[in-house]
Amino acid sequence: MMNKRVLVNGACGRMGQEVVKTIVNDTADELVGVCDKNNEGKDIKKLLSLPGPEVIIEGDLLSSIKKREVDIIIDFTTPAVVMDNIELGLSNGINMIVGTTGITEVDLQRIDKLACDNDVAALIIPNFAIGAVLMMRFAAEAAKYLNNVEIIELHHDQKVDAPSGTAVKTAELINYNRISNQQNNIDEIEKLPGARGGDSNGIKIHSVRLPGLIAHQEVIYGTEGQSLTIRHDSYNRKSFMPGVKLALDKVMGIKGLVYGLEKVLD
Numbered sequence: 001m002m003n004k005r006v007l008v009n010g011a012c013g014r015m016g017q018e019v020v021k022t023i024v025n026d027t028a029d030e031l032v033g034v035c036d037k038n039n040e041g042k043d044i045k046k047l048l049s050l051p052g053p054e055v056i057i058e059g060d061l062l063s064s065i066k067k068r069e070v071d072i073i074i075d076f077t078t079p080a081v082v083m084d085n086i087e088l089g090l091s092n093g094i095n096m097i098v099g100t101t102g103i104t105e106v107d108l109q110r111i112d113k114l115a116c117d118n119d120v121a122a123l124i125i126p127n128f129a130i131g132a133v134l135m136m137r138f139a140a141e142a143a144k145y146l147n148n149v150e151i152i153e154l155h156h157d158q159k160v161d162a163p164s165g166t167a168v169k170t171a172e173l174i175n176y177n178r179i180s181n182q183q184n185n186i187d188e189i190e191k192l193p194g195a196r197g198g199d200s201n202g203i204k205i206h207s208v209r210l211p212g213l214i215a216h217q218e219v220i221y222g223t224e225g226q227s228l229t230i231r232h233d234s235y236n237r238k239s240f241m242p243g244v245k246l247a248l249d250k251v252m253g254i255k256g257l258v259y260g261l262e263k264v265l266d
């Protein structure tokens with residue numbers, strides 16, 4: 001297969017920078033474009049001390065894809081703009097790999113239709129870390145046998161959205177497998193609003209935001225006399241890169257929506 005021509009959107013962000021480095025240093029794919037609200041007109045390779053011909057940061061995704069051939073857009077921007085980016089990419093016949101969070105169930109249906117109509121792929125991946133994908137898988141497996149569960153997700157204090165996309169996806173996977181979404185708790189009085197966390201179809205999600213953290217999650221099951229904790233920790237953003245490379249390897253053979261890296265893992 002020919003080298004794929006990749007554009008990274010949100011290239012100056014924490015994840016975007018790591019993705020740019022990965023494409024340039026660790027894949028045969030070609031970085032043909034980079035977009036971001038910041039550093040417009042500057043050479044991203046110079047900013048990140050990367051080898052090879054310059055790739056200039058552009059501010060407008062549409063004009064950027066009109067200027068060149070792009071096979072894949074990788075998006076790590078923000079929840080506020082991600083749907084516009086996806087719609088723009090797919091309707092222009094470009095495959096999308098999306099790590100940005102904040103995509104709803106209704107959005108997913110629209111994305112699938114747009115991808116199918118345009119004969120391209122939309123990989124919407126809440127977490128690219130292989131360990132996190134396994135954590136979600138094991139949590140979903142435990143739901144077949146244990147019913148009472150809560151999720152604690154812990155992230156750095158620069159994260160804009162809560163709960164995390166990973167926690168939302170974990171709750172969905174658990175709910176798909178568990179026999180009942182009724183837990184044993186009595187009627188509770190929440191004396192401090194929010195003290196019991198957010199409710200995702202009967203599963204409580206607690207979001208911790210602190211400096212020093214990157215991305216962590218615990219799924220805690222409890223039953224008579226025992227508990228089971230399934231925990232994953234990302235200690236740096238390199239932890240997401242094998243998953244990004246896997247998505248790059250798989251994307252060209254897919255048409256329509258893929259929601260979650262587990263769908264392309266095996």
Ligand SMILES: NC(=O)C1=CN([C@@H]2O[C@H](COP(=O)(O)OP(=O)(O)OC[C@H]3O[C@@H](n4cnc5c(N)ncnc54)[C@H](OP(=O)(O)O)[C@@H]3O)[C@@H](O)[C@H]2O)C=CC1
Nearest residue numbers: 010012013014015036037077081099100101125126127128
């Ligand atoms: N799926 C996964 O495995 C992972 C997903 N994420 C998710 O990825 C997203 C990005 O995270 P992170 O890299 O930490 O965030 P950052 O804020 O560090 O990066 C986002 C970048 O996108 C820029 N940006 C904002 N709006 C636009 C736009 N319209 N067009 C182009 N660029 C834009 C931002 O600029 P500015 O700062 O000026 O707004 C910033 O440079 C989040 O939703 C996060 O939850 C994060 C880690 C792993």
Ligand SMILES: O=C(O)C1=N[C@H](C(=O)O)C[C@H](O)C1
Nearest residue numbers: 101126127159164165166215
């Ligand atoms: O913002 C982050 O950092 C992360 N976002 C994703 C999420 O919301 O689940 C993935 C990972 O947890 C890191």
